[in-house]
Amino acid sequence: MAQLWQDFLDAPGYLNHSPWFPNPLIAGRDMAISGYTETMNRLPWRGLGVWLDETVEWVDRSVVFELSCITMPLFIAVFLTMLRLFLNWALFTRIPVWFNLSKDGREKMPESLWKGCFYTVTWVWACYIISSGEHNYFFDLRSQWNNWQPGISVDEAQYWLYMFQMGFYLHCCYATIYLETIRRDFVVLMLHHILTLGLLLFSYIVRFHLIGLLVLFVQDIGDVALEFSKCMIYFKDRNGRTYYWPELIANMGFGFFTIQHVLFRLYWYPTKVIYSAVYVGPTVFKGGPWFLVFLPMLWGLYAMQVYWFRFIMRLLWKIVVKGEELADTREFEEKGGDGEVKNGGPKKNKKQKKEQ
Numbered sequence: 001m002a003q004l005w006q007d008f009l010d011a012p013g014y015l016n017h018s019p020w021f022p023n024p025l026i027a028g029r030d031m032a033i034s035g036y037t038e039t040m041n042r043l044p045w046r047g048l049g050v051w052l053d054e055t056v057e058w059v060d061r062s063v064v065f066e067l068s069c070i071t072m073p074l075f076i077a078v079f080l081t082m083l084r085l086f087l088n089w090a091l092f093t094r095i096p097v098w099f100n101l102s103k104d105g106r107e108k109m110p111e112s113l114w115k116g117c118f119y120t121v122t123w124v125w126a127c128y129i130i131s132s133g134e135h136n137y138f139f140d141l142r143s144q145w146n147n148w149q150p151g152i153s154v155d156e157a158q159y160w161l162y163m164f165q166m167g168f169y170l171h172c173c174y175a176t177i178y179l180e181t182i183r184r185d186f187v188v189l190m191l192h193h194i195l196t197l198g199l200l201l202f203s204y205i206v207r208f209h210l211i212g213l214l215v216l217f218v219q220d221i222g223d224v225a226l227e228f229s230k231c232m233i234y235f236k237d238r239n240g241r242t243y244y245w246p247e248l249i250a251n252m253g254f255g256f257f258t259i260q261h262v263l264f265r266l267y268w269y270p271t272k273v274i275y276s277a278v279y280v281g282p283t284v285f286k287g288g289p290w291f292l293v294f295l296p297m298l299w300g301l302y303a304m305q306v307y308w309f310r311f312i313m314r315l316l317w318k319i320v321v322k323g324e325e326l327a328d329t330r331e332f333e334e335k336g337g338d339g340e341v342k343n344g345g346p347k348k349n350k351k352q353k354k355e356q
Contacts, residue, residue: 022271064151076167105234116227123220141276144210145284169197229253265305
């Protein structure tokens with residue numbers, strides 16, 4: 001037993017190369033040691049005044065704030081809102097009518113079509129950036145930090161992906177309240193949008209954008225699978241009939257969504273993204289006090305993924321054990337005229353907020 005423990009302590013980490021499937025125990029060991037050390041080093045042991053002076057000095061030296069960080073996302077948020085309204089009018093609200101979907105499908109499908117299209121584009125975009133350069137940032141975590149310096153230039157493709165993502169989450173803060181169905185996770189969803197927006201902005205102005213790109217890579221694919229599955233569910237009921245194949249495809253899509261949620265968001269996110277920020281970054285750079293600012297945001301985002309995994313497990317239980325049909329468990333429920341409990345469609349926002 002003593003030898004096994006010593007072998008575990010001596011096992012190499014993933015500073016120079018992160019494989020497809022890092023050992024979570026090794027990653028956890030490195031993060032625990034580095035996290036404790038960095039936290040202790042960053043606390044104001046020499047006095048709060050000295051600590052604040054050092055922090056202000058580092059911020060002044062390392063933070064590069066550009067006015068375009070605010071104006072460009074605002075412009076893009078307005079543009080995306082107008083684009084969404086136009087696509088809803090020209091296409092997304094017409095598709096359910098063309099296929100004579102049920103009332104529930106006509107009301108909810110435009111939202112899934114919009115999100116599915118956007119997340120598909122941004123995820124493919126992130127994949128291209130991560131894998132097309134000299135280094136593959138998914139495997140070579142050290143390359144995210146090797147060339148870091150205050151105000152380092154950002155590639156054009158990375159810059160525009162960042163601007164569009166920040167603009168999208170600004171748009172989401174508005175759309176979640178005024179354009180979309182209010183669901184049980186409304187508060188957490190709003191916190192997610194605000195936290196993601198803050199994480200993107202902070203990682204950009206301190207030039208931790210390569211970590212931000214990896215966050216987008218492991219997060220966005222889940223929304224592609226989720227919205228595709230929801231569209232298939234809406235296609236199930238059309239022309240006054242229930243069709244088998246859309247439901248089968250939706251179940252397969254939900255199965256893929258569940259697997260990717262565990263793999264990308266619950267496994268790769270901590271063993272690659274957070275590992276890079278907690279262990280690799282402080283190992284390469286022995287200085288800046290970003291640790292106490294950046295890491296809580298990353299861990300907060302992970303906590304939200306664990307929270308949403310509860311809904312996934314609840315839905316799996318209903319499908320596998322109870323034999324119920326696939327449906328969004330985040331929806332509010334309302335009783336139909338026959339007393340049967342059904343998933344409610346988009347309700348009036350004020351009424352939903354009272355229920356919330």
